[in-house]
Amino acid sequence: MRTIMVANPKGGCGKSTLAxxxxxxxxxxxxIVCLADLDRQQSSAQWLERRPASLPRIRSWDAQDGAVGAPPKDCSVGILDTPAGLHGxxxxxxxxxxxxxxxxxxxxRFDMLASRDFFDELAETKAVRKDRVGIAIVGMRVDARTNATQQMVExxxxxxLPLVTCVRSAQRYVQAVETGETLFDPGHNAAGDLEQWRPLLDWLVTRR
Ligand SMILES: Nc1ncnc2c1ncn2[C@@H]1O[C@H](COP(=O)(O)OP(=O)(O)OP(=O)(O)O)[C@@H](O)[C@H]1O
Ligand SMILES: [Mg+2]
Incomplete structure (x- = not known):
């Protein structure tokens, strides 16, 4: 199983939306996808409960006390949504x-400062030093025209670490999740948005 963790200790940066x-x-x-929600807020677990049965199925991967159990049988992709404050x-x-x-x-600025410590901590971790884990950054809720975006890129x-893509800020992201869907589910006409995600999706399936 390919396992992908979405993490940043800063609250509200878009982890669950990304996951x-x-x-x-x-x-x-x-x-065959399973999704684990390690956050007590259970945002993505609740999203999964609302997900209509008619949509491509995502299985729930049990997590308790901040740790995942065994993934459901035969899964090919596992996604971990993690809580704010994850460290140590x-x-x-x-x-x-x-x-x-x-x-x-x-x-x-606040997100950047929190991310700096996180990147430093990641870099010191054995799994990262030994190159067993690949890390990519995604700019989230980005408006390309703003100075803030330019500052983030700099x-x-x-x-x-590669900044693989930037995802724009759009209400569609907020609205789609209300009904257990995402922009990638049928009916969301997300071709333009998908283009922004494509470099990340490609990076995730590329052999390292
Ligand atoms: N690209 C986007 N455009 C607009 N709104 C977004 C986008 N991505 C996320 N949001 C909104 O930003 C808020 C925070 O996103 P999300 O819950 O995914 O962050 P989080 O990192 O999981 O937060 P927490 O640390 O509390 O778990 C949510 O209301 C979400 O709908
Ligand atoms: Mg979250």
Whole structure:
């Protein structure tokens, strides 16, 4: 199973939105997908409960006390949505279990400062040093015309980590999740948005 963790200790940077979109994308591609929600808020778990049975199925991957159990049988892709504040022992444990980490960063000074510590911590972790885990950054809720976005891009250049894509800020993301869907489910006419996601989706399926 390919396991992808979405993580950034900063609250509200878009982890759950990113996690559920990845899950629905892989489900749409006929992968057998499971989604674990390690956050007490249970945003993505509740989203999954609301998901209509007619849509590509995403299985629930049990998680308790911040740890995942065995994934459902035969899954080919596992997605981990993680809580704000993830660091230290819990972070290191998850890094032993996953293949890829996707880090959403929103273009704001507070998000950048929180991300800096997280990137430093990731870089010190054995799984990352030994190159067992691939890490990619995704700019989240990005408006390309703003100075804040330019500052975020410049800020991220100092780290040896790829900014694989930027996802625009759009109400469609907020609305789609209300009904257990994502922009990648049928009926959302997301071709333009999908283009923004494509570099990330390609990176996730590329062999390292
Ligand atoms: N690209 C986007 N455009 C517009 N709104 C977005 C976008 N991505 C996320 N949001 C909104 O931003 C808010 C925070 O997103 P989300 O819950 O995914 O973040 P989070 O990192 O999981 O938060 P937490 O740390 O609390 O778990 C939500 O209301 C979500 O709908
Ligand atoms: Mg969340």
């Amino acid at each position: 559920i979109h990845l899950a629905s994308w892989f489900a749409r591609c006929d992968e 022992k819990a972070l290191r444990q998850h890094l032993r279990e996953v293949d890829r980490v996707v880090v959403p960063v929103a273009p704001s 800020f991220l250049e100092q780290f040896d």
